[in-house]
Structure formats: C-alpha cells, structure tokens
Amino acid sequence: MRYVFVRRIIIIISILWVFSMLFFQMIYSTKGIFEKVNHTYFADKLLQNKINLVEVSAKSDDNQSFIKYTRTGGITTDVISHFENHMVLRTKNTNEERICSCGCCQRKGKSVTIVTALFDIGRKRWPSYKRTYQDYLNFAQNVLKLDVNLVFYVEEKGRYFVEKHRQGKEHKTEVVLTDWKNFTFYNYLSEMETIMGSKEFKSNHQQLNNPEGFSPLYNFLMSAKFFIMYETTLRNTFHSDYFFWMDAGYGHGNSDIFPPEDCPWAPCNILNDTISYIRLGPTDVYKPNINRLYKMAVPPVINGGFFGGSKKVIQNFYKLYKDVLEDWLKNGRIDDDQTIALACYFERPSLFNLVPGGWKDVFKLFN
Ligand SMILES: *[C@@H]1O[C@H](CO)[C@@H](O)[C@H](O)[C@H]1NC(C)=O
Numbered sequence: 001m002r003y004v005f006v007r008r009i010i011i012i013i014s015i016l017w018v019f020s021m022l023f024f025q026m027i028y029s030t031k032g033i034f035e036k037v038n039h040t041y042f043a044d045k046l047l048q049n050k051i052n053l054v055e056v057s058a059k060s061d062d063n064q065s066f067i068k069y070t071r072t073g074g075i076t077t078d079v080i081s082h083f084e085n086h087m088v089l090r091t092k093n094t095n096e097e098r099i100c101s102c103g104c105c106q107r108k109g110k111s112v113t114i115v116t117a118l119f120d121i122g123r124k125r126w127p128s129y130k131r132t133y134q135d136y137l138n139f140a141q142n143v144l145k146l147d148v149n150l151v152f153y154v155e156e157k158g159r160y161f162v163e164k165h166r167q168g169k170e171h172k173t174e175v176v177l178t179d180w181k182n183f184t185f186y187n188y189l190s191e192m193e194t195i196m197g198s199k200e201f202k203s204n205h206q207q208l209n210n211p212e213g214f215s216p217l218y219n220f221l222m223s224a225k226f227f228i229m230y231e232t233t234l235r236n237t238f239h240s241d242y243f244f245w246m247d248a249g250y251g252h253g254n255s256d257i258f259p260p261e262d263c264p265w266a267p268c269n270i271l272n273d274t275i276s277y278i279r280l281g282p283t284d285v286y287k288p289n290i291n292r293l294y295k296m297a298v299p300p301v302i303n304g305g306f307f308g309g310s311k312k313v314i315q316n317f318y319k320l321y322k323d324v325l326e327d328w329l330k331n332g333r334i335d336d337d338q339t340i341a342l343a344c345y346f347e348r349p350s351l352f353n354l355v356p357g358g359w360k361d362v363f364k365l366f367n
C-alpha cells in the first residue's frame with residue numbers, strides 16, 4: 001500500500017519534471033530567438049527604447065565576448081550585454097527604470113514650467129559652506145540639460161553660460177536677466193540685515209556658523225524663490241498650468257540622478273492644487289517649537305530644492321509665505337525657506353502634499 005503510494009508520487013514527480021523541462025526549454029528557446037540578435041538589430045532595439053543610437057558607444061572588456069553599452073554625456077551604463085558567436089545576448093539592463101515615459105504630460109494635455117535662479121552671493125568668501133560661483137555653474141548644467149520649459153533668473157555674469165547650455169532648447173527657455181538688487185521685494189533684505197545683526201537674534205542661536213545664521217543675503221535669496229515663482233505665474237510665458245521650483249544646483253553636480261537628456265521630463269504624478277515638497281523626516285515634532293526653530297540646531301525636514309503645483313496653488317502659497325515671512329520679520333525671526341515653508345505648512349496643512357523622501361529623490365519620486 002505504502003509502496004504503491006510512493007511509486008505514484010515518483011511517477012507524478014517525473015511527469016512534472018519532464019513537463020517542466022519542456023516548458024523551460026520552450027521559454028529558453030523563445031528567449032534565445034528574441035535575444036540572439038546581431039549588433040545592428042540590437043542597436044535598433046535600443047533606439048526603440050528611446051536610447052539614442054548616437055549616444056550609445058560599445059566598450060569591450062578584456063574578455064572579448066563581453067560588451068558594455070554605455071551612454072556618453074554623463075549618463076551611466078544603460079545596458080550590459082555580451083557577444084556570443086557574434087550575436088548579442090542581452091543579459092542585463094541595469095537602468096530599466098531610467099527608460100523614461102517620454103511626454104507623459106503632453107499626453108495629458110498639461111503644460112509644466114520649471115523655474116530656477118542663480119546669483120553670486122560671494123559664497124567663496126564665506127567662513128564655512130564655501131563654494132565658488134563656478135561650482136554652481138557646473139552644478140547648474142544638469143538642470144540646464146532638462147528637456148523642460150525652463151525659466152532661469154540670472155545676473156549678467158551668468159547669462160552667456162545659461163544661454164549656451166540651452167542651445168537647441170531656446171523655444172523652451174526664458175532667461176530673466178536681473179540683479180537681486182532690482183527685485184521688487186528687495187526691501188526685505190535690509191530688514192533681514194537688521195534682524196541678523198541684532199543681539200536678540202544672536203543670543204542662544206545655535207546655528208550662527210550656518211548660512212541661515214550669518215548671511216542675510218542667503219536668507220533673502222532663499223525667500224526670493226516664492227516671489228520669483230509668483231512673478232513667473234503672472235507672466236506665464238509658456239502658458240503653463242503647473243509650476244515647479246528647482247534649485248539651479250540641484251543634485252550638486254550628480255548627473256546620475258537626472259533623467260536622460262533627450263527625454264522630456266515632468267513631475268506628472270503631482271500635478272494638482274497642492275504644493276508638493278519632499279519631506280525629509282517627521283514634521284509634527286517641530287510644531288510646538290516652530291517659532292524658536294530658527295535658533296535651534298535641528299536638521300531640515302522640508303527639502304527646499306524642489307517644490308510646486310498648479311498656478312492657483314503657487315499664488316496661494318506665495319500669499320501665505322509672504323504673510324508668514326512678514327510676521328517672522330516683525331518678530332525678529334528669520335531663517336531659510338525650508339523653515340519658513342514648514343511654518344506655512346503648520347499654518348495650512350491642507351495646502352501641502354509632503355512626500356517622504358531624500359535630498360536627491362525628485363526624479364525618483366516625481367515623473
Ligand atoms: C541583423 O539582424 C536583422 C534582424 O534579424 C537582419 O534583418 C539583418 O540582416 C542582420 N544583419 C546582419 C549584418 O547580419
């Protein structure tokens with residue numbers, strides 16, 4: 001009885017095994033036909049995947065049967081494959097998620113404008129957090145490469161650089177030539193200077209060695225983002241429905257986090273009437289101390305490098321930000337935009353969509 005049972009089991013397992021072998025053989029051979037293609041054909045497939053052939057270069061390793069496809073122009077390896085009998089066998093696509101869904105927002109019929117600015121505030125002479133203007137120009141190349149409608153506020157000394165790096169994208173570029181001294185809201189700077197020079201501000205301030213603690217111009221320009229955004233929605237050069245700020249130095253030169261250059265990008269999954277920001281940590285613990293936060297050594301929770309939403313919400317946020325900023329100045333408080341935006345959030349949480357993430361996660365989270 002027991003023996004018969006075991007024998008049946010063995011027979012069933014054998015049948016399953018034979019079937020599974022046939023089945024896998026089928027898959028394998030299908031894969032073989034699909035993947036065993038010659039070089040030309042493979043390059044065509046890359047093209048279909050929106051990987052531009054011109055930008056594909058082949059590199060052989062020591063092993064002659066091994067070939068790597070990389071994209072030049074700062075974008076890392078997209079496809080690794082190796083030759084076998086002069087056929088290309090696609091083995092690994094390390095960057096699959098980077099093959100973008102080009103034109104998602106065009107399909108939805110929505111237009112997006114990205115806004116940024118770059119001004120030399122003499123950072124290379126700072127006691128700490130030193131960076132040169134040239135560092136920032138280098139960083140800005142990644143933002144300039146974005147295939148987006150781009151509004152770029154810049155002073156005369158950076159104008160040529162910006163225009164040069166938008167060649168071919170002139171129809172998607174608005175360069176706003178200005179000095180920060182010419183901003184309509186310039187009057188806030190002197191208020192910030194007075195506050196930051198005061199004894200009250202400096203007493204028990206734990207961040208006096210940080211830009212937010214020692215540079216009025218820094219704080220002024222961080223708050224300028226909201227005025228620049230507002231003005232941009234009023235001009236609305238590109239007839240956009242949505243506006244997003246991105247720091248000109250976003251990613252600090254790390255091109256790997258940016259989408260491929262030839263691929264239109266837009267934060268399609270956050271196009272609504274809320275202000276989206278990346279939240280770097282829990283917010284509510286700071287609520288009781290929000291008006292003392294500017295003196296406290298706590299890590300930022302709002303990532304000021306990127307934010308935005310619909311035209312309507314940008315204009316509402318501008319008014320809220322201006323009210324909070326003026327209240328802060330009246331009470332001798334000032335900090336960078338990240339702390340003031342957090343105060344705005346506590347004031348009107350329903351205006352915001354805070355998405356948990358890291359400093360460099362914009363393109364990972366929003367597309
Ligand atoms: C490469 O493969 C494609 C598709 O299989 C074929 O049409 C073409 O003739 C091949 N070219 C060479 C040089 O073998």
Ligand SMILES: *[C@@H]1O[C@H](CO)[C@@H](O)[C@H](O)[C@H]1NC(C)=O
Binds near residue numbers: 063065066082
């Ligand atoms: C060369 O490539 C073949 C095929 O992928 C692989 O089996 C072999 O291990 C490689 N040899 C070396 C030295 O990497």
Ligand SMILES: *[C@@H]1O[C@H](CO)[C@@H](O)[C@H](O)[C@H]1NC(C)=O
Binds near residue numbers: 156177178179182
């Ligand atoms: C800023 O304003 C001053 C005085 O009106 C003017 O001379 C200067 O050209 C302006 N700068 C820019 C870049 O528009």
Ligand SMILES: *[C@@H]1O[C@H](CO)[C@@H](O)[C@H](O)[C@H]1NC(C)=O
Binds near residue numbers: 273
């Ligand atoms: C806006 O979009 C985000 C992300 O899709 C979503 O979580 C949020 O609920 C939306 N807010 C409104 C008011 O539609």
